Amino acid sequence: MAKKILLCELNVSEGRDEAKIKRITEALTSTPSITIMDVDSDADHNRSVYTWIGEPEDVLAGAVNITRRAVEEIDMTQHHGSHPRQGAVDVVPFVPVRNVEKDEALEISRRYGKFLGGLGVPVYYYEEAATKPSRQNLVDIRKGQYEALAEKMRDEEWRPDEGPFAFVPKSGATVTGVRFPLVAYNVNLRTDDIGVAKEIAKRMRFSSGGLRYCRAIGLALEERKMVQVSMNLTNFEKTPIPVVYDLVKTLADSYGVGIADAELVGPLPLAALEEVVRHSLRVRGFNMSQIIETQLLD
Amino acid sequence: MAKKILLCELNVSEGRDEAKIKRITEALTSTPSITIMDVDSDADHNRSVYTWIGEPEDVLAGAVNITRRAVEEIDMTQHHGSHPRQGAVDVVPFVPVRNVEKDEALEISRRYGKFLGGLGVPVYYYEEAATKPSRQNLVDIRKGQYEALAEKMRDEEWRPDEGPFAFVPKSGATVTGVRFPLVAYNVNLRTDDIGVAKEIAKRMRFSSGGLRYCRAIGLALEERKMVQVSMNLTNFEKTPIPVVYDLVKTLADSYGVGIADAELVGPLPLAALEEVVRHSLRVRGFNMSQIIETQLLD
Known part of the structure; x- marks a missing residue:
């Protein structure tokens, strides 16, 4: 039986009170059969981000445990921080990593949403779990942040997918759903001409005619006296990394610029990495099951 | 604590008698904490090849268990088959796969050799475990096969590294040691001119001036009306796959031939695959610990 891996990245609005963070963290670490990849608390953001993986049911159990504690501990009426936020438990994406179909991840995300709704917290589904197009993007849902919630809760447009259609001052609202793994791929060019990076980014990104699952911007790397095409690939199966590299290289060539x-x-x-091997080494039929270590994941 | 993975590929001289094969196989499958990757019995070769992985101590325990049974079951005075062979347990390479240093693999291989010597079987160490240059290559040690052993055992040159300096008719002799993982990489060219494949192979292989850890031959692929540069890379860290690909491509270009x-x-x-990502995507600092699944191997 092939091992399934689901990832959860849970964002809570507390990054300063160490005693509270400790109690919240313990609710996660005491969950059996999960592997915690990262805990990142930021006092300036006043936010902590927890990332863990495991079998889908175990990952859900972890999310339920930490959420119950965070909802008890965190009072949004007292919250200030530099990161955009809307709820005590702010955003909870579930990400299929290995042998998990989208539908299975969606079911986990919905069960999590219903649990949280049952705790009396308004819940919005986003990305692959969105119930309407206006709820696909986190930025759209979180617009106006916590401070706008009292007003939005009077608008039928903002009726939550789970939980009460009411402003809940202590907890705010939570966004959860399913997204595909994001690949952050940055290519550095041997020029300090920011115009070249911006032009290449424009050609690369979907929104201005580029690749379907590519977001891109051009940035200056001041210290290295170079520029960067900074990209997020939102579906590496359909927009593979080596194809992105080749297109950036072709575009850079057309400006007489090399890739550093x-x-x-x-x-x-x-x-x-599967498509990297297929494309770059021309091994069309390559399959990761050839990798010895994957035997220990099955 | 990072999980260690050692691989063992054990070759026994029995590929026909199903009852014997079953009993020999059971000695391996009953070993706890190992993952058996492959069992391949070939009646024509009259040989079975077992491949398994696990923590070094567990892998050694598996080798000891299956060897004890195979030495009991197999009588080399009765053995005929098309594959070169010298012993009931013929060749036993240990291959470091993950977080195992060469020295640790060498120690396992020497403990295995001493065990087998203690059973009364002459043992030769080869490859990284060889005690002199003439014993590095299996082909050199196995020259003349089982039938030459009685004669060789009278020659000081063939004094075994472990076990009796005597011809043991029932068991023959065993070769064991440590080798690095072998990468078999074949590149198919869009031509039916075998001369091109042979010329490229000559430029690629170490023995005629090519890359240090590359063996290569040119072959015809009759059905596809193509030719192939067929390569074994004996150290993928020092002679990486993408560098090999690029050099084959450059050489093929010089003959006006494309890679299919x-x-x-x-x-x-x-x-x-680490160097594939570093080289082909230009991510110089790429490290496999970024791969989510590796968290479950640590």
């Missing part, structure tokens, strides 16, 4: 190097930022599923 | 596709044959350690 590149970065892959943050965690990646193993599957994101 | 390529193959990676058999199991590969995850580490073999």
